Amino acid sequence: MENRDKSLATRVVDAMHGNDPFSQWLGIERVEDAPGRSVLRMTVRPEMCNGFGIAHGGITFSFADSAFAFASNSHGRKSVSIETSISHTVAVHPGDVLTAVAEEEHLSNKLANYRVTVTNQEGKVVALFKGIVYRTGKEWEV
Amino acid sequence: MENRDKSLATRVVDAMHGNDPFSQWLGIERVEDAPGRSVLRMTVRPEMCNGFGIAHGGITFSFADSAFAFASNSHGRKSVSIETSISHTVAVHPGDVLTAVAEEEHLSNKLANYRVTVTNQEGKVVALFKGIVYRTGKEWEV
Amino acid sequence: MENRDKSLATRVVDAMHGNDPFSQWLGIERVEDAPGRSVLRMTVRPEMCNGFGIAHGGITFSFADSAFAFASNSHGRKSVSIETSISHTVAVHPGDVLTAVAEEEHLSNKLANYRVTVTNQEGKVVALFKGIVYRTGKEWEV
Amino acid sequence: MENRDKSLATRVVDAMHGNDPFSQWLGIERVEDAPGRSVLRMTVRPEMCNGFGIAHGGITFSFADSAFAFASNSHGRKSVSIETSISHTVAVHPGDVLTAVAEEEHLSNKLANYRVTVTNQEGKVVALFKGIVYRTGKEWEV
Numbered sequence: 001m002e003n004r005d006k007s008l009a010t011r012v013v014d015a016m017h018g019n020d021p022f023s024q025w026l027g028i029e030r031v032e033d034a035p036g037r038s039v040l041r042m043t044v045r046p047e048m049c050n051g052f053g054i055a056h057g058g059i060t061f062s063f064a065d066s067a068f069a070f071a072s073n074s075h076g077r078k079s080v081s082i083e084t085s086i087s088h089t090v091a092v093h094p095g096d097v098l099t100a101v102a103e104e105e106h107l108s109n110k111l112a113n114y115r116v117t118v119t120n121q122e123g124k125v126v127a128l129f130k131g132i133v134y135r136t137g138k139e140w141e142v
Numbered sequence: 143m144e145n146r147d148k149s150l151a152t153r154v155v156d157a158m159h160g161n162d163p164f165s166q167w168l169g170i171e172r173v174e175d176a177p178g179r180s181v182l183r184m185t186v187r188p189e190m191c192n193g194f195g196i197a198h199g200g201i202t203f204s205f206a207d208s209a210f211a212f213a214s215n216s217h218g219r220k221s222v223s224i225e226t227s228i229s230h231t232v233a234v235h236p237g238d239v240l241t242a243v244a245e246e247e248h249l250s251n252k253l254a255n256y257r258v259t260v261t262n263q264e265g266k267v268v269a270l271f272k273g274i275v276y277r278t279g280k281e282w283e284v
Numbered sequence: 285m286e287n288r289d290k291s292l293a294t295r296v297v298d299a300m301h302g303n304d305p306f307s308q309w310l311g312i313e314r315v316e317d318a319p320g321r322s323v324l325r326m327t328v329r330p331e332m333c334n335g336f337g338i339a340h341g342g343i344t345f346s347f348a349d350s351a352f353a354f355a356s357n358s359h360g361r362k363s364v365s366i367e368t369s370i371s372h373t374v375a376v377h378p379g380d381v382l383t384a385v386a387e388e389e390h391l392s393n394k395l396a397n398y399r400v401t402v403t404n405q406e407g408k409v410v411a412l413f414k415g416i417v418y419r420t421g422k423e424w425e426v
Numbered sequence: 427m428e429n430r431d432k433s434l435a436t437r438v439v440d441a442m443h444g445n446d447p448f449s450q451w452l453g454i455e456r457v458e459d460a461p462g463r464s465v466l467r468m469t470v471r472p473e474m475c476n477g478f479g480i481a482h483g484g485i486t487f488s489f490a491d492s493a494f495a496f497a498s499n500s501h502g503r504k505s506v507s508i509e510t511s512i513s514h515t516v517a518v519h520p521g522d523v524l525t526a527v528a529e530e531e532h533l534s535n536k537l538a539n540y541r542v543t544v545t546n547q548e549g550k551v552v553a554l555f556k557g558i559v560y561r562t563g564k565e566w567e568v
Binding site for chain 2 (some may be wrong): 511513515520531532534537539541543554557558
């Protein structure tokens with residue numbers, strides 16, 4: 001598919017994800033790019049685990065944070081994280097396949113709010129994440 | 143130094159950090175282990191960066207989250223994260239040397255609150271993190 | 285209606301709301317009591333405003349926090365707030381009629397997560413609130 | 427004291443507090459106004475309590491939120507709350523005398539971060555609050 005046939009959301013996320021070494025280390029796959037929305041998938045590996053033998057809290061955070069970044073930049077305006085929070089509800093193990101769904105809860109000129117729900121392969125919610133961005137005046141040139 | 147000569151905080155963090163592949167991938171070094179407190183250091187590498195050419199938000203989160211986990215388990219009681227939040231204040235670049243200082247703000251029987259400040263090599267605050275743990279009834283056997 | 289004909293959620297919220305002077309000062313009306321859910325309504329009065337001539341942030345917080353308390357106690361187990369956060373998205377004025385919808389996002393034995401959305405009479409989201417409770421071992425005797 | 431002899435922080439907080447009916451209902455007294463800092467005091471009354479016979483969570487939030495608003499506007503630039511969170515650590519009772527200390531943790535051109543600690547008359551921490559503001563381009567004319 002040629003670039004001009006892709007949606008703005010997809011072109012922006014192509015630009016962000018193509019140059020994102022850490023998202024690639026995480027093994028993030030894109031399931032859906034849309035305005036104000038992103039769906040991602042990844043599989044947890046042993047090197048992502050902590051001293052309890054379960055995924056380090058930073059892994060689910062990073063995964064949710066990527067979905068948040070893609071969703072918030074998808075309108076074409078460069079947007080930076082102001083504040084994020086996460087609550088880990090169920091332990092994540094090596095081999096688990098996680099899905100993150102980022103949804104826009106509010107959009108204004110300067111600020112926007114997102115909620116990201118992370119579930120495992122059984123559909124259980126493993127983390128609840130939310131974040132706010134500051135929308136800069138700069139556009140993605142894509 | 144033999145194990146019995148170490149403080150409880152150090153023995154707990156030895157047990158946690160020695161078995162923590164992700165903290166090791168991050169390159170976390172321990173500067174101080176103390177009751178209710180942890181100081182850590184790490185150097186940011188290019189593979190930790192995002193599509194903006196700066197450290198992925200998940201890196202500073204993971205680093206702060208490790209200091210939070212060490213500080214909250216240091217009393218010897220196994221403690222699990224309930225809720226954490228982070229605000230990124232200054233961009234972090236490859237080569238930056240980060241220090242995280244986790245401090246206990248409140249300790250009760252079941253719950254405890256921590257604040258983690260992350261600074262760079264110039265002493266600038268790059269992230270403000272806070273977290274709450276649930277203190278289980280299980281002790282670390284160390 | 286006699287007490288025994290009411291649902292557990294309604295009996296618990298009767299007990300909480302009947303003895304809650306501050307919720308009464310706020311003028312909170314109950315629209316729906318259900319397991320893990322609460323819908324409330326209130327009208328903003330001039331004495332609830334701040335120096336900007338708009339509702340003090342504490343008013344929308346208090347309103348959302350009441351819906352959160354009702355929803356989290358509705359299962360019959362006494363539950364106490366651990367951590368809450370709020371983002372104010374649109375200014376609230378005297379005369380505005382607010383609706384809070386509290387929904388359960390995760391329920392486990394000791395902890396539960398709730399999201400509360402506050403809208404005005406035009407259906408605009410004025411605040412996004414979330415909270416976590418610790419579920420004690422004590423039951424409401426209602 | 428004439429207005430021109432007061433500090434900018436005091437003049438701004440005079441303007442905010444003098445027109446703030448809800449802070450007045452709360453009975454908030456100002457102990458200190460300073461750049462990036464505010465110290466307030468209040469006494470809890472029975473009508474501020476909830477169904478548990480203790481102060482409604484919205485009361486301590488409102489009190490901390492006022493200190494946050496005063497501290498963040500004290501530099502003379504109109505600043506609005508983006509996101510706040512609170513953790514209640516110890517129950518508050520009627521008659522308790524609370525002190526809120528708001529401190530600036532980070533200040534940039536568009537955003538600033540504050541922490542507010544609320545203690546009771548025995549010096550116990552009853553709530554830990556934090557907040558972020560968006561600093562508008564408008565100055566207080568005081």
